[in-house]
Amino acid sequence: xxxxxxxxxxxxxxxxxxxxxxxxxxxxxxxxxxxxxxxxxxxxxxxxxxxxxxxxxxxxxxxxxxxxxxxxxxxxxxxxxxxxxxxxxxxxxxxxxxxxxxxxxxxxxxxxxxxxxxxxxxxxxxxxxxxxxxxxxxxxxxxxxxxxxxxxxxxxxxxxxxxxxxxxxxxxxxxxxxxxxxxxxxxxxxxxxxxxxxxxxxxxxxxxxxxxxxxxxxxxxxxxxxxxxxxxxxxxxxxxxxxxxxxxxxxxxxxxxxxxxxxxxxxxxxxxxxxxxxxxxxxxxxxxxxxxxxxxxxxxxxxxxxxxxxxxxxxxxxxxxxxxxxxxxxxxxxxxxxxxxxxxxxxxxxxxxxxxxxxxxxxxxxxxxxxxxxxxxxxxxxxxxxxxxxxxxxxxxxx
Numbered sequence: 001x002x003x004x005x006x007x008x009x010x011x012x013x014x015x016x017x018x019x020x021x022x023x024x025x026x027x028x029x030x031x032x033x034x035x036x037x038x039x040x041x042x043x044x045x046x047x048x049x050x051x052x053x054x055x056x057x058x059x060x061x062x063x064x065x066x067x068x069x070x071x072x073x074x075x076x077x078x079x080x081x082x083x084x085x086x087x088x089x090x091x092x093x094x095x096x097x098x099x100x101x102x103x104x105x106x107x108x109x110x111x112x113x114x115x116x117x118x119x120x121x122x123x124x125x126x127x128x129x130x131x132x133x134x135x136x137x138x139x140x141x142x143x144x145x146x147x148x149x150x151x152x153x154x155x156x157x158x159x160x161x162x163x164x165x166x167x168x169x170x171x172x173x174x175x176x177x178x179x180x181x182x183x184x185x186x187x188x189x190x191x192x193x194x195x196x197x198x199x200x201x202x203x204x205x206x207x208x209x210x211x212x213x214x215x216x217x218x219x220x221x222x223x224x225x226x227x228x229x230x231x232x233x234x235x236x237x238x239x240x241x242x243x244x245x246x247x248x249x250x251x252x253x254x255x256x257x258x259x260x261x262x263x264x265x266x267x268x269x270x271x272x273x274x275x276x277x278x279x280x281x282x283x284x285x286x287x288x289x290x291x292x293x294x295x296x297x298x299x300x301x302x303x304x305x306x307x308x309x310x311x312x313x314x315x316x317x318x319x320x321x322x323x324x325x326x327x328x329x330x331x332x333x334x335x336x337x338x339x340x341x342x343x344x345x346x347x348x349x350x351x352x353x354x355x356x357x358x359x360x361x362x363x364x365x366x367x368x369x370x371x372x373x374x375x376x377x378x379x380x381x382x383x384x385x386x387x388x389x390x391x392x393x394x395x396x397x398x399x
Contacts, residue, residue: 017158020048024162028169034058037173038070039080041141041166046072049155051143053123056131057088058139059099064090066099066140086119093117095128095142102137104129104163106156108149119144127151129160133167141166189369193250212271232270239263246296250370251398254292254331257299258282258324264300265307265320272311276318276339285327292326293398295366298374299333301359302393306337315339315387328397335391372396 024044031037038056045054053073057066068085091100094115098105107126110116116126123144131139141163145151213236220229242260246252258280265278303320310318321336363374376393 017154020158021161021165023048025165028165031169032173034170034173035069035080037166037169038139039072041162042070042072045141045143045159045162049158052145054141054143055086055119056139056141057086057095057099059090059137066090066095069139088117094126095140098128098130098142099137099140102130102132104156104160106151106153108151110144121146124148125150127155127159129156129163131163131167131170133164133171136167136171138167138170189365192365193369198247213267216270232267235263235266239267249296251293252296254294254324254326254397257294257296260300261303261322264303268307272307275311275316276307276320278320278322280322281324283323283325285325291399292331294331294395295370295372295374295398298363298366298395299393301362302376302391305359306335306389306391310337310339313341315341317341326397331395331397333391333393333395335389335393337389337391339387340385341387 024041027040027044028037031040038058042054042056045051051073054071055068055073056070058069059065060067066088068082068087070080071082088096088099090096092115094105094107094110094113094117097115105126105128107113107116107128110122110124110126123146125148126142126144128140128142130137131141141159143151143159213232217229217233217236220226220232239260242256242263262280269276269278306320316339318339319337323334323336325332325334360376363376366372367374372395374393374395376391378392379390381388
């Protein structure tokens with residue numbers, strides 16, 4: 001059904017108006033991407049409304065432009081590929097003015113309108129409506145005709161209604177696309193979180209650490225040092241049990257984490273023949289701060305990197321002074337580390353640098369996904385063979 005000019009003028013309020021809108025709605029119903037929507041609208045403006053030229057633009061808000069996305073008429077591309085698509089600055093020409101003001105316009109004689117911009121041919125009447133929904137402008141539908149006064153208020157009314165249907169459809173498509181992207185991103189992040197936990201577990205329970213721990217137990221047994229064997233094996237068992245229990249969790253009690261850190265450093269100290277010493281102290285901001293909950297695996301992984309780096313570089317006289325300050329909002333871990341035998345930072349092991357980058361990636365991912373706002377600062381000084389490293393790690397108190 002094609003309405004001629006007189007029919008549309010006389011019957012815009014009757015059932016034919018509704019029939020056209022129903023046709024456009026059904027035609028757009030099965031379209032799942034913006035390109036199909038825009039080409040369908042342009043095509044049907046020609047076939048159902050009797051227009052000879054229709055161009056659909058989308059807004060590029062970053063560049064403040066209208067960019068041609070679909071066109072039907074004398075220049076219609078057969079393969080729906082637009083070569084050198086027209087770009088119009090918002091506010092320029094009739095089309096740009098409609099985009100800026102978000103109000104439809106009906107131009108009966110373009111020769112009397114200084115805003116008219118000639119494209120492929122000089123046409124004497126133009127109708128232009130915004131594609132908008134609520135406060136969002138998506139684009140513009142622009143139609144021209146070689147005859148003066150061809151377009152009517154009836155055309156304007158029906159084209160505005162079509163533009164509204166188009167806007168709602170574009171909104172739905174974009175909302176669905178964002179939802180799918182969000183779901184895919186969540187799945188990706190969950191996968192990355194699981195991978196990070198497995199890497200953290202592997203880092204803490206790496207084969208060398210496990211092998212040396214079991215060797216230490218065996219040594220104590222063969223030397224009939226039963227007390228040390230039981231003590232070592234008990235500590236090792238607690239450590240493994242804790243790691244496995246925490247694997248599926250995002251958070252842990254600070255005091256459980258401190259126990260974990262103590263067990264880990266105790267075993268590493270035995271493993272490396274007392275090559276380092278450590279102290280751990282806790283300071284509470286006030287008596288109201290009874291409990292603290294922090295992201296899991298952040299503290300142990302950091303210390304694993306530091307301990308391994310130090311011992312690989314064969315340093316001596318190592319001391320870790322660890323102070324944990326607890327408040328209602330944050331948990332601050334201050335580490336003062338010193339050793340002898342490392343005269344310059346360039347001598348630090350390459351593996352450590354790679355591992356610390358992975359640890360920073362873990363922190364960045366937690367900040368992105370969970371919004372934890374974990375921060376860390378490290379400073380080094382080298383003087384007369386003494387290396388000092390100061391680390392400040394701040395975690396949220398999630399209690």
